[in-house]
Amino acid sequence: MKIAESADIFPGGGPDFPGLSYKKPLKKGRNRYKSQFLTLRPIRPERTMTLKKNDSSSSANPGTAGSALPTWTYAREDLLELEYPPFFVETWQFVGHVNELQQSGDFITLDLWKDSVVVTRASDGLLRAFLNICRHRATRLLDGRGNCGSMIKCPYHGWTYQTDGRLAGIPSPKNFPGVDRSEYGLFEAQCEVYRGLVFVRIAGEGPSVAEKMANADHWVESYKAEEYVLLSEAVTETWNANWKIAWDNYLENYHLAVGHPCLHRLVVESEQGAMLLGGNSAGFFEMNPKLSSVDQERRYQEIVGCTDHRYPEEIRRKWLQIDFESNMGIEFYPSLFSVFQVLPMGAEKTQIRMSLYTPADLSESEKELRSIDLALLDEINGQDKFLCERIQRGVKTHGYRPGPLSQEESGIANFHDRIRKLLPVTRLKSPPPRGQIEAHNQQESS
Incomplete structure (x- = not known):
């Protein structure tokens, strides 16, 4: 994705950095938000922190944060x-907005580091969240956003799931004798709508x-x-x-x-x-x-x-x-x-x-x-x-x-x-040997 108009331009040029090249402000009626990533960082209030005596995070610099x-x-x-x-x-993650999920079969995916989550509008009108993988061989099911119709179909072997996550069909079922379809629905994640914003939480408990x-x-x-x-x-x-x-x-x-x-x-x-x-x-x-x-x-x-x-x-x-x-x-x-x-x-x-x-x-x-x-x-x-x-x-x-x-x-x-x-291991000033970080974390916790 292109952010600056030239790779060697520091984006903070112009009136703030006159010695550097600068992108001209957008003209009235023109914007590039479809092709560029955007975020604004306003001045914000800071949370105050009470410093305790002998607190290792503050004792070296009394009076600082x-x-x-x-x-x-x-x-x-x-x-x-x-x-x-x-x-x-184990935390809430934003996926999208309810107005992006109005019709049955509408879906939005969210990719984390190791996980992918999909939120769908099921045929009963409810929003549901699932891990975005097939229960057969963990193939990724959906990408981006769109409408999957009445079924979610795995692109690998064709297992199909209803939009409420239930396993609907297995090709060549004779090759799976004794398999109970009711036990192989999609893995469900927690889903919450707050003021129109749709959030998911893969695991864990705690406040909504x-x-x-x-x-x-x-x-x-x-x-x-x-x-x-x-x-x-x-x-x-x-x-x-x-x-x-x-x-x-x-x-x-x-x-x-x-x-x-x-x-x-x-x-x-x-x-x-x-x-x-x-x-x-x-x-x-x-x-x-x-x-x-x-x-x-x-x-x-x-x-x-x-x-x-x-x-x-x-x-x-x-x-x-x-x-x-x-x-x-x-x-x-x-x-x-x-x-x-x-x-x-x-x-x-x-x-x-x-x-x-x-x-x-x-x-x-x-x-x-x-x-x-x-x-x-x-x-x-x-x-x-x-x-x-x-x-x-x-x-x-x-x-x-x-x-x-x-x-x-x-x-x-x-x-x-x-x-x-x-994660108490992060209190260590020197890094633990590779392969031993979990053991050191447990040791620091005790």
Whole structure:
């Protein structure tokens, strides 16, 4: 997927980086969201962390937010094996929107590192989620999104399943004497619809999405997200960085002044915000009353009021950003909402997945606002990719040790403390020998 117009262009050029080449802002009425990955990183409120005496994450740097994980944790495949269940298999993951699954047989797939999940609209009208593999020989069943009709058919041997997951047919059944079809339906995953957003959880227990989002629900409800329609099919891009580097970047504000100056010109932090169940947070940002010196940004500030009729006063002309679980950002803007997902593909490779939705009845002014939103999203994403890939190369430098985290990076400190709690082996400053990480993790747990 092409992000910048030239491979040697740093996407943060232009008015913020005048010494570097720069993509011109999109002209009115033009956008490239169908062919480019998009994400916006507004300034966000940071969670505060209470530092305890003798806390190993903070004692070396009193008064700071704490210390980052040791560098070896960003480049070990065996550590990813330990991270994958608690951070991806046993957490809620966004798949799509109910308006993409309206007809019987409609489906959407989501690929994680080792797993693929499919959500279908069954013939009884209910949404169901399954592991996207045939029960016979584990062949992948469906790709992307579409409509499978009344049956899901395995492309290998032709086993067929009803849209509710039940095994419907086996070719040459005489070759399977005694097989009880009722025992070979698709493996089911948990599925929940929250305000029109469809989530799955492969395994594990715990609070529902609605329970986790309860403290921000009155705001999310005001956006009427269940009425939005798909703006672009989920767009994916590969970043050559560990998934934690991408999520660290999402959680902190400290890099914005240098990495994303346009955000400082556009928005200021609001006092509105809430802590969510499980340590996540939600926060608002409002338009900067000082007009930007950049034409595109100033135009955004001038016309953002065209969406006022859609929202109660409490959320007008504001951005709402919610960090959810440990790899997902749910972001509401006046002209659209997006879901940003960080999905590991290996120790040093991450898939970024972005889904975009919009009201179906935008006016011409609102469409212009959305076009600027998309141009900004494209610009900011390119900068984040550039920075995260540079960090990935940097953390492997011989002799490097993490420095202190600022108070603006307290979100990272909290995230890393959660990792240390779930996977005590990450407390070790030096990497355990390969092949022994699980044993060391058990040893540190005792």
